[in-house]
Amino acid sequence: MLLKRLFPVIGFAALAIAVQLGAGALGKEFYLTQLTMAIYYAIVVMGLCLLMGFAGQVSLGHGAFFAIGGYTSAVLTTSDFSRFQDSLWAAALKRIHVLIPKADLYGGQVLTTTPWAAFVAAMLLTFLIACLIGYPALRLKGHYLAMATLGFCLIVNKIVLGTAWLGAADGISGVPEWNLAGGLVISGRSAVRVQNYYAACALALFLLILLANLVHSRVGRALQAIHDRETAAGAIGINTARYKLNAFVLSALLAAAAGVFLTHYTAGIGPSEASALKSVRYVALAAAGGMSNPWGAALVSTAINFLSLRGWFGTYDNAVFGAVLILIISIAPQGPLKPLGLWIRRLLSGARSAAGGEHAAS
Amino acid sequence: MGDDSLFLQYLLSGITKGSIYAVVAIGFNLIYSATGVLNFAQGEFVMLGGMIAVTLCAFLPLPVAVAAAVVIVALTGCLLEILFFRKLRHHTIMHMIIITIGLSIVIQEVALHLWDEKVRSLPYFSGSEVSSIRIFGASVSPQVLWVLGTVAVVVVLLHAFLRYTLQGRAMRACSSNPDAAMLSGINISNMRTLSFGLSAALGALAGCVISPITMTHYEMGAPLAIKGFAAAILGGLGNPMASVVGGLLIGVIEAFSVSKLPAAYNDVTAFALLLLMLFVRPHGLFGSPSGESVREV
Numbered sequence: 001m002l003l004k005r006l007f008p009v010i011g012f013a014a015l016a017i018a019v020q021l022g023a024g025a026l027g028k029e030f031y032l033t034q035l036t037m038a039i040y041y042a043i044v045v046m047g048l049c050l051l052m053g054f055a056g057q058v059s060l061g062h063g064a065f066f067a068i069g070g071y072t073s074a075v076l077t078t079s080d081f082s083r084f085q086d087s088l089w090a091a092a093l094k095r096i097h098v099l100i101p102k103a104d105l106y107g108g109q110v111l112t113t114t115p116w117a118a119f120v121a122a123m124l125l126t127f128l129i130a131c132l133i134g135y136p137a138l139r140l141k142g143h144y145l146a147m148a149t150l151g152f153c154l155i156v157n158k159i160v161l162g163t164a165w166l167g168a169a170d171g172i173s174g175v176p177e178w179n180l181a182g183g184l185v186i187s188g189r190s191a192v193r194v195q196n197y198y199a200a201c202a203l204a205l206f207l208l209i210l211l212a213n214l215v216h217s218r219v220g221r222a223l224q225a226i227h228d229r230e231t232a233a234g235a236i237g238i239n240t241a242r243y244k245l246n247a248f249v250l251s252a253l254l255a256a257a258a259g260v261f262l263t264h265y266t267a268g269i270g271p272s273e274a275s276a277l278k279s280v281r282y283v284a285l286a287a288a289g290g291m292s293n294p295w296g297a298a299l300v301s302t303a304i305n306f307l308s309l310r311g312w313f314g315t316y317d318n319a320v321f322g323a324v325l326i327l328i329i330s331i332a333p334q335g336p337l338k339p340l341g342l343w344i345r346r347l348l349s350g351a352r353s354a355a356g357g358e359h360a361a362s
Numbered sequence: 363m364g365d366d367s368l369f370l371q372y373l374l375s376g377i378t379k380g381s382i383y384a385v386v387a388i389g390f391n392l393i394y395s396a397t398g399v400l401n402f403a404q405g406e407f408v409m410l411g412g413m414i415a416v417t418l419c420a421f422l423p424l425p426v427a428v429a430a431a432v433v434i435v436a437l438t439g440c441l442l443e444i445l446f447f448r449k450l451r452h453h454t455i456m457h458m459i460i461i462t463i464g465l466s467i468v469i470q471e472v473a474l475h476l477w478d479e480k481v482r483s484l485p486y487f488s489g490s491e492v493s494s495i496r497i498f499g500a501s502v503s504p505q506v507l508w509v510l511g512t513v514a515v516v517v518v519l520l521h522a523f524l525r526y527t528l529q530g531r532a533m534r535a536c537s538s539n540p541d542a543a544m545l546s547g548i549n550i551s552n553m554r555t556l557s558f559g560l561s562a563a564l565g566a567l568a569g570c571v572i573s574p575i576t577m578t579h580y581e582m583g584a585p586l587a588i589k590g591f592a593a594a595i596l597g598g599l600g601n602p603m604a605s606v607v608g609g610l611l612i613g614v615i616e617a618f619s620v621s622k623l624p625a626a627y628n629d630v631t632a633f634a635l636l637l638l639m640l641f642v643r644p645h646g647l648f649g650s651p652s653g654e655s656v657r658e659v
Contacts, residue, residue: 058456060463136641143400146459147591148640151633154588158633162626276584280463287460315475322467329457329464330446 008295009209016201020194031310032197033188038305039200040262043207045285045301046294047254050211052283053292054220055247056227057138060279061149062255064156065126067274069256070263071160072122074172076113079165085111115178115186119260123253130252131245138244150276157274171270178264186264196265203261204298207254211294223247227292255282277318284325289337296337367499372617374497378506378575380613381513382408385568386590387597387605388520389561395537395600396557399447399458403466404565405587406473411435411566412578413473416482424485428570432563439562443555466583473580484573491574505574512571516564517606524602533557537600585629589616592636598646608647 023031044066051057081099084090090111093099098117101109113121137148160166167173177187184199185192214220225233226240234240263269272278285304289297304324307313313320332339386404393401415431422430446461486493487508494501524530535543536553544550569578576582593612597604612632619631639646 052456056456058459140640140644143455143459144595144640144644146402147400147588147595148637151588151592151636151640154585155630155633155637158627158630162624162630168626277467280467283460283463316471318467319471319475322464322471325460325464326446326468329460330449333457 005212008212009205012205012208012295012298013201016198016205020197024194029193030190031306032193033190034309035302035306036193036197036200036265037262037309038302039197039204040258040265041282041305042285042298042301043204043258043261044255044282045289045297046204046207046211047251048282048286049289049291049294049297050214050223050254051247051251052286053290053294054215054223054227055244056223056230057244057248058146058283059149059248059251060146060276060283061133061153061156062252062282063276063279064153064274065130065252065255066259066262066278067156067160067269067271068126068129069122069259070269070273071166071172071259072125072256073115073118073260074175074263074269075166076118076121077115077176078112078172078174080110080112082109082111112176115176115264119178119257122256122260126252126256127249130249134245134248134252138241138248150279153274153276153279157271157276160271160274167271169271171268173268175263175267175269177267178261186261188265188267200261208294208298215294219243219246280325281318281321284321287328288324293337300337370498370500372621373614374500374502374506376614376617377610378509378572378613379616380593380610381510381606382568382572382576382586382609383589383593383612384606384609385513385516385564386586387593387609388517388602389564390590390594391600391602391605392533392557392561392564394594395602396533397443397447397554398455399462400591401558401561402459402462402587403442403469403583404561404590405583405585406466406469407435407439407562407565407583408569408572408586409473409578409580409583410438410469411569412484412573412582413477413482413569413580414566415570416484416573416578417477419484424487428484428567431570432566435566435569436559436563440555440559442562443558447554447558448551466587470580470583477580479580481577481579482573483577484570486574487571503575505571509571509575512567516567517603520564521603529556588636589632592632592639595636595639595644596647598648601646601648604646604648 019035020032023029023035044062048059048062051059081090082101090099094101094111098113099111100114101111133149133152137145137152140148161169177185177189179185180199184195186196186199188196215223222233222238222243225236225238226243230240259269259273285301286297288304289300291297304320308317308320386408389404389407390401393399393404411431414434415427418427418430442465446465447458486503486505489504491503494503495507496502522530524534532543532548533553533556535546535548536550540550543553589612590609593609594605596608596611597606598608612635615635616628616632620628623631
């Protein structure tokens with residue numbers, strides 16, 4: 001039993017190492033950069049899996065939560081608070097190292113927020129917004145919820161596009177690197193490429209284990225019950241509204257965290273992160289991996305996003321995601337991995353019995 | 363030119379846009395009540411109608427081009443239903459939503475590759491872009507009258523169709539109780555296909571009449587779909603005629619918000635209104651809060 005639970009963890013770790021060694025051996029280490037980005041995007045998809053596959057709710061607003069996380073940390077770490085230097089709160093924040101003085105590009109002194117503090121702020125803001133949106137939205141179901149979250153996403157996108165201090169159409173660039181701890185730096189520099197790749201893998205793996213445990217816990221079973229039949233779940237005493245809200249907020253937090261990490265990794269963020277198409281893309285990827293299978297979703301979404309970031313799909317990028325959505329839902333609504341596994345097994349046993357048949361004939 | 367004529371100008375522009383939202387909302391309602399599917403690709407029908415009409419207009423007279431575009435899009439709508447929804451009857455709402463979203467993206471991308479990312483428009487149906495008619499001191503393009511006239515005729519015809527013809531009544535029967543409709547000999551599958559075709563045709567017609575004013579662009583569908591949905595919610599989902607009021611209301615509010623808010627936030631008003639409506643009164647202004655019907659969709 002323990003082995004069965006541990007198997008995917010070991011498999012994922014082995015796969016991550018194999019990919020890094022393979023890329024190194026082929027002299028294509030630069031692949032790891034896009035792979036790292038794809039893994040961060042996969043974290044959004046994992047959160048969405050929890051919401052869609054277990055709580056049974058669709059959100060078309062996760063691009064917005066990603067953007068809220070990314071933009072909060074980008075704004076806080078790039079703006080200069082030195083004009084508030086003499087105020088009481090700035091001094092207090094400086095004392096607890098939330099604000100730190102730094103030399104800017106031209107040698108002047110600026111006062112910016114540390115990435116860690118910005119991360120915490122981004123999480124808090126996302127928590128607040130997710131509760132505000134989630135509380136009324138989750139009383140709605142199906143179509144209504146999808147439309148409400150889509151409306152929220154479009155509002156965030158329009159606000160970002162129309163606000164000068166959020167960089168409008170250009171987005172925010174020049175986000176500093178994030179010194180996590182013990183020399184581990186979230187940054188896109190090629191010197192720390194491998195290190196960052198493993199950091200992203202470790203984060204994703206940690207979150208996957210967390211999700212897997214959550215799903216197998218009392219909370220997970222409650223969510224599963226809500227997914228299957230909400231009225232019945234309520235009748236046996238599950239507080240459906242609260243569980244749905246918790247799942248929604250948790251998955252929003254995962255999206256925002258991914259946004260913070262990716263913003264530091266690519267040193268910037270743009271308004272397209274909050275576009276409706278991005279949100280739809282996350283839903284497509286969650287569906288492509290099998291919604292109630294976070295492991296599969298993480299794997300499939302990393303692979304597809306990696307190909308997309310490498311430009312494999314050319315101008316058909318969005319069309320590929322649309323087609324993936326339609327095909328998977330109409331042919332294999334449980335996700336392609338399980339039917340594929342069955343099919344391969346049947347093919348193998350078919351080949352074996354065919355071989356057996358030939359023996360009998362001869 | 364006083365404040366009154368400015369007010370009238372905003373009002374008319376709001377009503378023009380609002381009538382298009384109303385048509386999209388009616389399309390939502392038709393498909394929703396016949397099939398239970400909320401078609402996220404509704405806005406793409408409007409875009410396709412405009413695009414096809416513009417293309418055909420190069421070698422056909424304008425009325426023929428518009429009629430042909432409406433027929434082609436209607437057939438496309440029927441085809442989509444047959445291909446994607448006919449065999450999916452027993453899937454969950456989540457699956458339906460995801461499929462229509464996928465369709466919307468694919469239609470958009472196909473349009474991008476068939477045509478291009480350029481903005482196109484049909485010629486003005488009468489007069490040109492500079493001709494204007496004065497109504498109570500506000501100057502209006504004759505195309506605005508075309509839009510309002512077409513929408514009014516369509517709404518009246520649709521109402522008559524649903525109320526007085528056998529087909530229309532069969533369609534209403536399907537929406538109120540599919541099992542009973544089937545028992546009384548109505549072919550439900552065909553009714554569902556018809557609802558897709560009809561709603562696609564409506565969208566295409568709206569796309570044609572609005573094209574000279576707002577232009578046609580491959581990306582115009584999604585925002586239209588959401589505003590149309592907002593209109594449908596405002597009126598109460600499942601009530602096609604109430605969504606006319608919803609559409610006009612959203613158009614007018616949007617038009618007046620332009621004078622108060624920065625232009626970049628233009629769309630935010632409609633979306634915020636949608637959120638507010640969903641949170642406060644999801645059964646719409648005219649609907650009744652019959653608990654389950656709203657919460658179980």
